[in-house]
Structures are given as C-alpha cells and as structure tokens.
Amino acid sequence: MKLTRGFYTDQNALSASRSLLGKLLVLRSSMGRVSGINTETEAYCGMEDRASHAFGGKRTPRNSIMYGKGGTAYVYLCYGIHHLFNVVVHHVDVPHAVLVRAIQPMEGIQEMLERRPNARTSTGGPGTLTQALGIGSVHNGADLTADRIWIEDIGVKLKRNEVITGPRIGVEYAGVDALLPYRFRIATSRAIPT
C-alpha cells in the first residue's frame, strides 16, 4: 500500500532513511508501472548538517523544496549530468531529506533496459537509478502521495542486522559531518564498493 502523508511528516531523515529501505519506489509511465525496491539511502539532516544543501539555514530557489512538506520529491541535477532523487521528510521549515542511492528493479525492467542498454550497473548509484526509472527534473516538487511517483510498503521487514550503516558518499567537503554514519544499505543487496 502507498505510504501516506504521515509517514513522511512524522519522522526525521535518519529514521526515514532506515524505514524507506525495503519500500517500493513506483513511477507511472506510458508503459505502465516502473518500480524498484530501495536498497540504499542517505540521510541529510537539516541546517546543522554540513553535507546538506540546507546547511546553515541556506535557502535558495533550488533547495527551497527541502523546506516544504514531508512527502515531496526533491530532484536536482548533479555534475551537470545526473538527476538525484530525494524524499523530503519531517515538518515544514525543517529541511530533512533522504537520498535514494540504489534500487533493486522490480517492475518495468524491460523499459529500464531500453533506457540503459549496459544494464550491469543499471541501478547501482543515485544517478543511474533515476535514469532507469525515468526520474527527471519534471519530478522535482512532485507530491509523493499523488499518482505520478510514489512509494509503497510491500511488507518487507528488515531486522537490525540486515541494515548496514556507514559514512555518506561524495561529501568530503562536509568536514567532520562526512564521517557520520548516515548511509544505510540492505546487507543482502548487491555489494557496492564502499
């Protein structure tokens, strides 16, 4: 069943990063449903977090989505090439977000392969999963409780020892905050180099 508003507004990025693991990310496409199970996430925890776009309470046209309602998609272009997909959580004016770093493809795999012919690494990173699913800047600001892009609970329960934590990727500029264990990954998912 589709996650409702309360799921997103009633928790912070840290707990949401855990609870979004094992959930199904779904898009409606012209071909039907395209989806994958979240296998890796990262928490970006508000204005105190040096790795976050919202660090120091910074507010720009780009990151303003992060200050909005939990249950909103935050999609932005990284390195001029890749769209990264984030789930905004927590309350208005508290800029918490969860970056989805990897998925396990479930529905619409044929469609994903057409978009990414070299399927070996098709959903192994935050930039490639958006390409596989067809997520782009049109989804920035999308309401995750509506019917274009959403997340479903498919009954996957993860035990504590099935979740691996570690430091976030690509945030060296964040100083001490780069070391925080804000990265979460399903232990049994395809191994990804640290």
Added chain:
DNA sequence: CGACCGATCGTCT
C-alpha cells in the same frame, strides 16, 4: 583490480 579523468550544465557568488 585501483587511480585517474573527462563529461556537462544549473545554480550560486
């Protein structure tokens, strides 16, 4: 294997 590097452009200063 691992290290390195070019691609590519919206966003912010």
Added chain:
DNA sequence: GACGATCGGTCGA
C-alpha cells in the same frame, strides 16, 4: 567563474 550528494571509460600494475 567555479563547483558539485556522479558515472563510466581508460590506463597502468
């Protein structure tokens, strides 16, 4: 004018 919450190819060991 500089810089990314990255990726995939290449090069050398």
